[in-house]
Amino acid sequence: MTKNNELQLQSESPEVRMALFDFAFDHAPIGIALVDIRGRIIRGNAAFAELVGRPLVEVTGMAFADFTHPDDLEADLALFQDVLAGTRDGYSIEKRYIRPDGAVVHVLIHIAAMRDEAGEVIRLISQIQNITDHKEYERRLAERAAQLELAMEAVRGGFWYMDVGSRQFETSDRLAQFIAGPAAARMDLENYLKRVNVDDGATADLTPLLAGEVDQAVAEYRLETIVGERWMRCDRRLLRDAEGKPLRIVGMAIDFTDEHNRFTDLEHTSRRDALTGLLNRRGLSASFSKLIAPKGYSVLAVDLDGFKPVNDIHGHAAGDSVLVETARRLLSCVRGADLVCRTGGDEFLLVVAGTEDTGKAVAERVVAKMRAPVGIVQGSVDVRASVGGVWAKATTDLDQLLGAADKLLYEAKAKGKDRCCFQTMRERTARA
Known part of the structure; x- marks a missing residue:
């Protein structure tokens, strides 16, 4: 709000200012609720009623504890009491509402104290944002990360990435430790290539990917590790920016020595x-x-x-x-x-x-x-x-x-x- 707008608003009558407040309160896209010092809902808007799954007439007069998830209630009440005690003016917290049908809604709440002229808290105003989709995304992301972690524990190897513009190359901790031992730090390109068998250097070349000629390539090469030379299969993928220009190369190198040896033995036997x-x-x-x-x-x-x-x-x-x-x-x-x-x-x-x-x-x-x-x-x-x-x-x-x-x-x-x-x-x- 500009300074001129602020001055104009201050010049309006109390009735006009209240009307503007009521309009903003009732039509806000996020939930807004006024809460008394006992934690009861004095007033809420339509977005708030939708969040708790109750009509406004029903939710008015209810305590927020009545629809807060039991596992989240203790932390919420402790912060609420801090505001009443004057040790804080407000707080933000993530918690869950439980609707009458048992559905759980994740919300992010911002609480601010409203005080009288003596500085006493007379009520609190809450802004409530539905973050259920965000929490579900976080859950899926964490699940995928856990699955990836389990998958990586089942294979020998790890990831690396290379920034196309700066040519900065770095291995993951797991790949560095697979190569050089538990205490190894992440490797740059020079130290990584030192480990590649000299006869396989052409196979490990990244030039077509760096030039954007291909988006994906698989290379097989021998790599010197803490347990000796191992055959690695490396799946390399090129990521591009919005304009299609090469941005980053991501590689996943997996030890397939046993598979390679079995294939070699089979090939030898078949001939x-x-x-x-x-x-x-x-x-x-x-x-x-x-x-x-x-x-x-x-x-x-x-x-x-x-x-x-x-x-x-x-x-x-x-x-x-x-x-x-x-x-x-x-x-x-x-x-x-x-x-x-x-x-x-x-x-x-x-x-x-x-x-x-x-x-x-x-x-x-x-x-x-x-x-x-x-x-x-x-x-x-x-x-x-x-x-x-x-x-x-x-x-x-x-x-x-x-x-x-x-x-x-x-x-x-x-x-x-x-x-x-x-x-x-x-x-x-x-x-x-």
């Missing part, structure tokens, strides 16, 4: 032959795509000669022993980067990086190695090997090479077994 430990056909395809062979490579198809009688005469356990020993001998014929695969039964495939001479040498070693007797529980058995090999200079379709090697294997068997037939891919194509 290996259960009996021999060699690559299976799926593992061969995956490994072949990563093979580095600038000088070319040879594909060797290997089939055992005399294996069926071992199973027929000595049983499948003896046959398994032969297959395991064959795998050992094949591995001894190649280098670590070469590929050895069991495709099924007594059939094997080798992929050898290097020149044509390198491939021929390995094929001959395989034949020679398999001429030695194989020990089984019953003694030993004589099992030989036939090999069909093909060499290619440039990367060629694997299935095409396997087909060519198989045809050469059949040629080796047709010529008497226990031998190898080897050609270059060009020669094979010309003959076909």
